[in-house]
Amino acid sequence: MERKVTIQDIAALAEVSKSTVSRYLNKGYVSVEKADRIQKAIDATGFSSNAFARRLKAKKSGMIGIVMPRVDSPTGGKLLRGMSFALEEVGCRALFESSCLDGNRELQNMENLAQCGADGIIIVSVGITEAHIALAEDLRKREIPVVFVGQKHPKVTYIKVDDFGAGRMLGDYMRRMGHERVAFVGVTEKDQAVGVDRKDGFIELFTRGSRGAVVDFIETGFGLEASYEKGSEILAHRPTAVVCATDGLAFGILRALHERGIDVPEEVSVAGFGGYEMGAVTYPPLTTVAFDYEKVGAQAAKMLLKLLSEEPVASVADFPPHLIERSSVIKIEKE
């Protein structure tokens, strides 16, 4: 295997000094004839400049670390998409790692990415702990800013959708649709945004003013199967509607209901949160509170970029959701 060709080698080949080569590479002033000789040498050797040496000077890598709980989810995909685009626009690349929904792993991921030379980090966290805050602060001192996505905390820079507002939105809608007994299928309360805010927001507006309204809470995991398997438990509550903390959960419920020959929405209504594309093609199409995760991702990237250029940035806690009314929820007329 031939030794790696360096700027020195091509300087020798082109019979110029290496700084001239460097200048050529960086669009500095170089005479045409020498530029020509240099280019020929480059072509001949297949030279490509050493990224590390360059960065050793530059102090910047152009790499942004990204930590996500998982990738095989519509939400994660959209977020990543939004980030990637925003980063590419300014010539940055994403250094990716998955935390596998593990909060402790997140810490390791962040340290890891920092060690790797990431200029900054965007982390889609499942929950911001004291350890997260301490690490983020530490990284900031090392001039590696961190932006949290999906969860909030006053001590860090973050961006998240308005989960509580989304909950309220759907709570209000379900109330207006005349439902009085709903089963809320949610996730662990360790996840403040998804597990708590959506539920609390929902309950607040759903139960407001109507004394008959009752919400039965069923906790489950993330993923289709998790809710699907809880089908019987959920139905035992005899709800007129099932509201799920994520669309994925709703898909599982839809399946469980179909299997039992229960008509949706005639017998039981179903709604979710997320606005996954698949919701448009389920049967029936799913009514959901949607978030524009791609935009969230893009904005998260922009916030980090600002942080990198030492501009002040404000966290955003209320990226607005919107209701997508399809046909999985029916209006119940009062008798």
Added chain:
Amino acid sequence: MERKVTIQDIAALAEVSKSTVSRYLNKGYVSVEKADRIQKAIDATGFSSNAFARRLKAKKSGMIGIVMPRVDSPTGGKLLRGMSFALEEVGCRALFESSCLDGNRELQNMENLAQCGADGIIIVSVGITEAHIALAEDLRKREIPVVFVGQKHPKVTYIKVDDFGAGRMLGDYMRRMGHERVAFVGVTEKDQAVGVDRKDGFIELFTRGSRGAVVDFIETGFGLEASYEKGSEILAHRPTAVVCATDGLAFGILRALHERGIDVPEEVSVAGFGGYEMGAVTYPPLTTVAFDYEKVGAQAAKMLLKLLSEEPVASVADFPPHLIERSSVIKIEKE
């Protein structure tokens, strides 16, 4: 902003030479008392060694470049997941970029990642062109091996699922289920694997021996909406079954059929390729030929790792699919 703390600073603080610090960091022999002083200095300053300087010597970055056509797809998510895990196992990280389904962008992505210092590259390509081969060869010379995923070509190292075999598998199945007129909803033939192989494999076994069998081909884009919008065109062929080149396409068709009040599978059967999880919870659950993309991703990573350690590796063209028989396809009895 305090200047970045270097190994030099630590050395001064601990009153030792920087080489002693370096040795300490790399588990070399250092006396306990000095080790102690060094550790204290590190803790006090929050020192962390400069990745670039280290790599400048090491010649390895521990970063693997990954190019994908898109991320917001179940397939992409699974692949990435498989790769991430396999890479993390050996302490590597993923440097990620999206080609946005653009073959030319893929080339740029690869060069980009190489420039960034990736030790190797895994690319999920939409089609291997001469330019791809040339670039891969060039990169190989620069000691940056490349593994292609999803498409095949004798001149590169690749891994792909057996699309042709998957097509045959489904063709055989549909024939055995008594169907004679199917609409095949496919994608551009520029995509050899998805656009050509799956279709050709299907047609080969579906039409084998039975002169009555006819396959109408409808080309569409990727994505749910693409097929959904072709609903009328597809139905105009009056098929007894609709076979889609991807499950996503099938979901769109399912929706189009529901909307028209056409019963699946009683009136029209539907099948897809991919084995997306969502297929289990559609109504009816989708019969599909599934691929274990997570395993494919993991194996792709392992192949690259082998390449990096200069071991020979053979391309794999026939990662086996398996049929998941659910209820969207009905058997048609001969009259």
Added chain:
DNA sequence: CTGTTAGCGCGTTCAC
């Protein structure tokens, strides 16, 4: 425009 001279931060011989 060009070549010479210094580092960037770290690992690694070497002598001591």
Added chain:
DNA sequence: GTGAACGCGCTAACAG
């Protein structure tokens, strides 16, 4: 065990 000195490949400052 330890420290001085050199070099990784490149960019930036300076004279010329």
